[in-house]
Amino acid sequence: MIWLLFLALAALALAPLGLTLLRPPRAKGRHDADLALYRAQLAELEREREAGRLDEPAFAAARTEVQRRLLAAPTQEASPRAGRGAATLAAGLFLIPALGLGLYIWHGAPDVPAAPYVERAAAAARDDALLDQLRARLAMTPPQSEGARQGWLLLGNAERARGRLDAAVEAFARVLVIRPDPGIAAELVELHIQRGDTNAASGLLVEALRQAPADPRLRYLSGLLEARAGRPQNARSVWQALLADSPADAPWRALLERELQGLP
Incomplete structure (x- = not known):
C-alpha cells in the first residue's frame, strides 16, 4: 500500500x-x-x-x-x-x-518505523522532566562546588542540543563563574554568535584571550567575529597568524585554509 x-x-x-x-x-x-x-x-x-x-x-x-x-x-x-x-x-x-x-x-531507510507526534511529544516531556530534576538538584547544590559546575555544564549541553540557545547561554555562563576555562569560554562565544549577539561574544572573547592568548579556538573565533563584522582584512590577519603558529598536523588547519579562501 x-x-x-x-x-x-x-x-x-x-x-x-x-x-x-x-x-x-x-x-x-x-x-x-x-x-x-x-x-x-x-x-x-x-x-x-x-x-x-x-x-x-x-x-x-x-x-x-x-x-x-x-x-x-x-x-x-x-x-x-x-x-x-x-x-x-x-x-x-x-x-x-x-x-x-x-x-x-x-x-533511505524504509524499514525504520516513523516516529508519530505522540511519541515525540512524550519523549520531549520526559526530557523536560529530567532537566527540571537537574535544575532542582542544582538549586540544592553549593553554587561554587565542582558538582554545581558539572551540573550546569550538563544542562548547558542538553539545552544547546535541543536548540534552546538562551538557556544554554545561561548555563555556560554559570560554569564560567565557578571557574574560568578557555574551552567553556569558546563554547559560550559560539553560542553568542549563533544567537547574533556579537557584542556579548566580543566582550567575552577579549577577556578569554587575555587569560589564554594562545588558545587556537579562541583565536579562530576572534577572526570569525572580525569576518562577521565586515572586516575581512582583520580576519585574514588573525587567521594567517594562527595558521603560521599551528603544527603541520593540526586538525584545524584545513578549516582555516577554507575560511581564508572564502574571504573577499
Missing part, C-alpha cells in the same frame, strides 16, 4: 507536466498564426451559413477564397528545439519518479 501511495503522489505532482504534453501547441510564428486565423475564418463561415446569413453560392465562394489563402501560406519546418523540449518533458514523466525512488532505496 505504501508504494501505491508513493506512486499516486508522484503522479499527482507530475500531472501539470503531463497536461502540458497533451495540450495542443500554441501558435508560434507567422505561419502558425496564419493557419489558426484561416481555420477560425472557415469555422465562422460555417456558423454564418447555418444561421442563414450566407446563401450557398456566397458560402462556397468565401470558403474557396479562405482555402486558397490557406494553401498559399508559406510552409515552415518544425523547430527541432521544440521537438527536443517535448521529448525532454516526456522523459521527465518517467525519469523523475524513477530517480526519486532509486535515491530513496539507496539512501
Whole structure:
C-alpha cells in the first residue's frame, strides 16, 4: 500500500507536466498564426451559413477564397528545439519518479518505523522532566562546588542540543563563574554568535584571550567575529597568524585554509 501511495503522489505532482504534453501547441510564428486565423475564418463561415446569413453560392465562394489563402501560406519546418523540449518533458514523466525512488532505496531507510507526534511529544516531556530534576538538584547544590559546575555544564549541553540557545547561554555562563576555562569560554562565544549577539561574544572573547592568548579556538573565533563584522582584512590577519603558529598536523588547519579562501 505504501508504494501505491508513493506512486499516486508522484503522479499527482507530475500531472501539470503531463497536461502540458497533451495540450495542443500554441501558435508560434507567422505561419502558425496564419493557419489558426484561416481555420477560425472557415469555422465562422460555417456558423454564418447555418444561421442563414450566407446563401450557398456566397458560402462556397468565401470558403474557396479562405482555402486558397490557406494553401498559399508559406510552409515552415518544425523547430527541432521544440521537438527536443517535448521529448525532454516526456522523459521527465518517467525519469523523475524513477530517480526519486532509486535515491530513496539507496539512501533511505524504509524499514525504520516513523516516529508519530505522540511519541515525540512524550519523549520531549520526559526530557523536560529530567532537566527540571537537574535544575532542582542544582538549586540544592553549593553554587561554587565542582558538582554545581558539572551540573550546569550538563544542562548547558542538553539545552544547546535541543536548540534552546538562551538557556544554554545561561548555563555556560554559570560554569564560567565557578571557574574560568578557555574551552567553556569558546563554547559560550559560539553560542553568542549563533544567537547574533556579537557584542556579548566580543566582550567575552577579549577577556578569554587575555587569560589564554594562545588558545587556537579562541583565536579562530576572534577572526570569525572580525569576518562577521565586515572586516575581512582583520580576519585574514588573525587567521594567517594562527595558521603560521599551528603544527603541520593540526586538525584545524584545513578549516582555516577554507575560511581564508572564502574571504573577499
